[in-house]
Amino acid sequence: MKSMISLAALAASLVSSPLMAQTTPTPDMHIAPERALAAHGTPTTAEAEAFVAAVEKDLFAYSIEASQVGWVNANFVTEDTDAMAARIGAIGTEKSVKYALEAARYARAPGLNAVTKRKLDILRTGIVLPAPTTPGAATELNEIATKLSSQYARGKGTLKGQPIAGSDIEEAMGTNRNPAELAEMWTSWHTNVGTPMKDDYAKMVGIANQGAKELGFADTGAMWRSNYDMPADEFAATTEKLWQQVKPLYDELHTFTRTKLNEKYGDSVQAKTGPIRADLLGNMWAQEWGNIYELVAPPGAGDLGFDTTELLKAKGYDALKMVKAGEGFFSSLGFEPLPATFYSRSLFTKPADREVQCHASAWDIDNKDDIRIKMCIKVNGDDFTTIHHELGHNYYQRAYKEQSYLHLNGANDGFHEAIGDAIALSITPEYLVQVGLLDRAQVPSADKDVGLLLRQAMDKVAFLPFGLLVDRWRWDVLSGKTAPANYNTAWTALRREYQGIMPPSARPADAFDPGAKYHIPGNTPYTRYFLARILQFQFYKAACDEAGWKGPLHRCSFYGNKDVGKKLNDMLELGASKPWPDALQAFTGTREMDGTAMVEYFRPLMTWLKAQNKGKPKGW
Numbered sequence: 001m002k003s004m005i006s007l008a009a010l011a012a013s014l015v016s017s018p019l020m021a022q023t024t025p026t027p028d029m030h031i032a033p034e035r036a037l038a039a040h041g042t043p044t045t046a047e048a049e050a051f052v053a054a055v056e057k058d059l060f061a062y063s064i065e066a067s068q069v070g071w072v073n074a075n076f077v078t079e080d081t082d083a084m085a086a087r088i089g090a091i092g093t094e095k096s097v098k099y100a101l102e103a104a105r106y107a108r109a110p111g112l113n114a115v116t117k118r119k120l121d122i123l124r125t126g127i128v129l130p131a132p133t134t135p136g137a138a139t140e141l142n143e144i145a146t147k148l149s150s151q152y153a154r155g156k157g158t159l160k161g162q163p164i165a166g167s168d169i170e171e172a173m174g175t176n177r178n179p180a181e182l183a184e185m186w187t188s189w190h191t192n193v194g195t196p197m198k199d200d201y202a203k204m205v206g207i208a209n210q211g212a213k214e215l216g217f218a219d220t221g222a223m224w225r226s227n228y229d230m231p232a233d234e235f236a237a238t239t240e241k242l243w244q245q246v247k248p249l250y251d252e253l254h255t256f257t258r259t260k261l262n263e264k265y266g267d268s269v270q271a272k273t274g275p276i277r278a279d280l281l282g283n284m285w286a287q288e289w290g291n292i293y294e295l296v297a298p299p300g301a302g303d304l305g306f307d308t309t310e311l312l313k314a315k316g317y318d319a320l321k322m323v324k325a326g327e328g329f330f331s332s333l334g335f336e337p338l339p340a341t342f343y344s345r346s347l348f349t350k351p352a353d354r355e356v357q358c359h360a361s362a363w364d365i366d367n368k369d370d371i372r373i374k375m376c377i378k379v380n381g382d383d384f385t386t387i388h389h390e391l392g393h394n395y396y397q398r399a400y401k402e403q404s405y406l407h408l409n410g411a412n413d414g415f416h417e418a419i420g421d422a423i424a425l426s427i428t429p430e431y432l433v434q435v436g437l438l439d440r441a442q443v444p445s446a447d448k449d450v451g452l453l454l455r456q457a458m459d460k461v462a463f464l465p466f467g468l469l470v471d472r473w474r475w476d477v478l479s480g481k482t483a484p485a486n487y488n489t490a491w492t493a494l495r496r497e498y499q500g501i502m503p504p505s506a507r508p509a510d511a512f513d514p515g516a517k518y519h520i521p522g523n524t525p526y527t528r529y530f531l532a533r534i535l536q537f538q539f540y541k542a543a544c545d546e547a548g549w550k551g552p553l554h555r556c557s558f559y560g561n562k563d564v565g566k567k568l569n570d571m572l573e574l575g576a577s578k579p580w581p582d583a584l585q586a587f588t589g590t591r592e593m594d595g596t597a598m599v600e601y602f603r604p605l606m607t608w609l610k611a612q613n614k615g616k617p618k619g620w
């Protein structure tokens with residue numbers, strides 16, 4: 001629900017647009033050096049540097065126009081602004097494809113300096129779905145990707161035999177507690193949405209891999225994995241290391257949740273052993289379980305004794321005052337106040353007279369100071385958290401604004417989301433006291449912590465194996481290790497292996513269940529979400545250590561600590577200019593992503609879960 005739009009349509013197209021595959025290079029780009037370059041000659045260092053400079057100038061200008069169009073489209077949704085946004089997006093697609101191919105060529109120049117080489121790599125690896133130059137291939141790839149996306153968007157399942165569309169079925173999976181109806185929704189959604197995509201998906205894989213080879217990669221998955229400043233295999237090993245660190249926590253949560261589901265539904269629906277039925281976890285993909293918190297909440301411990309929504313209302317907060325409070329957090333760390341334009345140009349409340357995209361997002365219109373959020377704020381605790389999260393994006397964007405265009409980004413694609421979430425983790429009862437929302441006497445005692453942590457874990461810990469396995473599946477598909485005939489069995493096997501879940505009934509031979517998850521037909525790499533979950537706790541712990549916090553990690557707030565702010569800024573201002581371990585080191589002192597901070601945060605819960613799970617069958 002919290003997305004970020006920073007490098008505007010370009011970033012959007014580099015990162016997520018299915019229109020990506022479009023087109024071979026157009027002849028009228030205003031890049032002088034490439035004209036002087038023979039198609040297969042070896043470029044010189046000077047030519048490569050001139051190319052990068054020209055590209056950065058062109059994309060900087062383009063990104064501002066694209067951001068402006070995107071902003072207007074999101075704030076005034078009409079057929080016309082949709083058309084304008086599609087038009088500018090297509091231009092961005094053409095540019096990114098053309099520049100990637102050229103960057104692959106310039107990367108062969110001998111003796112390139114590290115900065116130029118890094119920028120060429122960013123251009124070369126920035127495309128999600130690369131089209132080969134074979135005549136007709138780009139068009140075909142684009143058509144397939146668009147078709148898959150719109151199939152997903154139009155997808156429907158059924159509930160009691162009646163058709164039910166995507167967002168409604170998602171919501172119903174969170175609130176419905178009837179196992180037969182849950183199974184019907186799960187099965188119909190996966191079958192109706194996924195199955196028709198399978199052949200096209202296989203075709204798309206073949207074409208994109210041709211494109212990846214032209215850019216110098218073994219396959220498209222290897223290309224995705226090469227975005228992390230280390231060899232592709234080493235990156236895969238890094239994610240495995242992180243998973244093994246947090247897996248014991250997931251295993252205990254799994255056992256505990258399975259026991260509770262067994263108590264609720266009985267053996268015939270959920271057995272005491274083995275995998276959990278995927279449709280019982282409150283989410284279509286069983287990726288976050290917070291919706292069934294009521295089924296697992298410890299009696300009494302779930303009641304914190306206060307409610308942030310009520311505190312906000314009692315103190316007369318409105319949307320503006322909530323945003324000011326978020327700004328206050330960053331100011332307390334020593335960051336400059338937000339510019340006046342932030343307040344005059346942002347969207348804080350849902351307008352009565354027009355359609356807007358209410359999905360919360362953070363924007364950087366001019367790559368300098370024109371930062372904004374777009375949000376339909378309601379006075380409640382969730383939106384208070386989301387504001388802190390979105391502002392995390394804005395402060396990151398502003399911190400790296402002096403970097404050159406291709407470095408205006410997070411250190412890797414997990415960083416941007418993790419910053420906002422690390423800030424949001426700081427919204428502890430202690431913080432609410434410090435900003436005058438909560439009386440100190442109301443701070444909940446430690447015996448309430450388990451409920452608080454369990455609620456967090458049902459979303460943040462439950463997500464981890466899913467965050468990992470989506471690309472595990474895709475990497476094997478893209479490398480050819482998993483053949484089309486095995487697409488679904490491989491998916492179901494990974495879901496069982498990592499998440500410990502299984503479909504509510506046997507899946508037919510022609511099923512394509514991965515297609516029923518948006519990011520598969522939408523071609524959005526997924527490992528970033530896994531990384532962001534891990535990194536947010538690592539950032540949070542680094543800040544708490546810097547602040548000299550001595551208590552249990554989950555109770556820490558680093559509000560008001562200027563030393564934390566200074567160190568945080570040291571990392572943020574690097575943007576993507578250095579390999580991510582350099583950025584990580586600037587803030588945390590370590591060069592490795594590390595899951596132990598997350599383990600420490602949830603330690604009181606882990607102790608409690610182990611006690612609850614005593615004598616219960618473990619694993620699946």
Ligand SMILES: [Zn+2]
Nearest residue numbers: 002003004417
């Ligand atoms: Zn975000």
